[in-house]
Amino acid sequence: MTRRTVLQVAATGALLTGCADGRPPTAGASPGPAASKAPPAHPPVSTRPVPPALPPLPPGLPAQIEHGPRDRPQVALTFHGRGEPAIATALLTEAERAGARLTVLAVGGWLDEYPHIARRVLDGGHELGNHTQTHGDICAMGAAAATAEITGCADRLRKLTGSPGRWFRPSQARLATPLVERLARQAGYEHVLAYDVDSLDFTQPGTGAVRAKVAKDVGPGSVVSLHFGYAGTIAALPGILDDLKRRGLRAVTTTELLT
Numbered sequence: 001m002t003r004r005t006v007l008q009v010a011a012t013g014a015l016l017t018g019c020a021d022g023r024p025p026t027a028g029a030s031p032g033p034a035a036s037k038a039p040p041a042h043p044p045v046s047t048r049p050v051p052p053a054l055p056p057l058p059p060g061l062p063a064q065i066e067h068g069p070r071d072r073p074q075v076a077l078t079f080h081g082r083g084e085p086a087i088a089t090a091l092l093t094e095a096e097r098a099g100a101r102l103t104v105l106a107v108g109g110w111l112d113e114y115p116h117i118a119r120r121v122l123d124g125g126h127e128l129g130n131h132t133q134t135h136g137d138i139c140a141m142g143a144a145a146a147t148a149e150i151t152g153c154a155d156r157l158r159k160l161t162g163s164p165g166r167w168f169r170p171s172q173a174r175l176a177t178p179l180v181e182r183l184a185r186q187a188g189y190e191h192v193l194a195y196d197v198d199s200l201d202f203t204q205p206g207t208g209a210v211r212a213k214v215a216k217d218v219g220p221g222s223v224v225s226l227h228f229g230y231a232g233t234i235a236a237l238p239g240i241l242d243d244l245k246r247r248g249l250r251a252v253t254t255t256e257l258l259t
């Protein structure tokens with residue numbers, strides 16, 4: 001019953017936010033008398049939003065980042081980006097209500113399905129990164145297949161936002177193998193983004209368990225792994241954000257955590 005309520009909330013959120021950005025190009029629009037005054041079906045490239053310039057990272061960061069500095073009261077909440085867009089929207093909206101910024105590692109196939117989500121993430125002040133094209137077991141793949149996973153998602157991000165994002169997170173693995181780490185660097189990702197706190201929300205253990213797991217393991221500098229795609233995470237996020245606030249920990253983007 002609780003889950004149904006949560007899903008209803010998520011669905012309502014989706015209705016409120018609409019889906020105009022996801023519509024296909026109106027290439028077949030019929031020319032009418034006012035056609036000469038109508039806006040072009042395909043906006044010129046110059047009207048695309050310019051991605052914000054990211055501040056440089058400090059030197060000396062490890063190739064694979066598991067956490068940030070332990071002496072500052074900040075954490076990064078990082079999300080596997082896939083699943084129902086209504087759930088993603090509900091989580092983004094809840095974070096914004098609490099003044100939190102998230103990092104969303106998007107699966108490329110998910111962006112193909114729901115392209116409007118990319119801008120929705122950035123417009124909320126969150127950070128967007130690469131979580132492979134199909135979310136296969138990338139650490140078990142050969143070099144060509146793994147490269148295609150990384151560059152496939154990077155191409156989608158670049159097309160939708162003007163930037164491939166700063167972070168790459170391997171699929172089905174916390175850490176990248178040396179091969180995947182090298183291929184990611186070749187694709188332009190200087191650092192692999194791992195994490196040091198696993199919420200285990202994807203195992204759907206219940207709202208209280210997700211909140212308690214994060215509360216037990218989180219501390220200054222933590223990078224927390226969470227997932228879009230599970231309604232239970234919507235129910236858990238307000239409590240997680242309350243716990244962080246009570247401990248004086250701010251949820252910031254991964255770039256903010258590290259710079």
Ligand SMILES: [Zn+2]
Nearest residue numbers: 080131171172
């Ligand atoms: Zn994932």
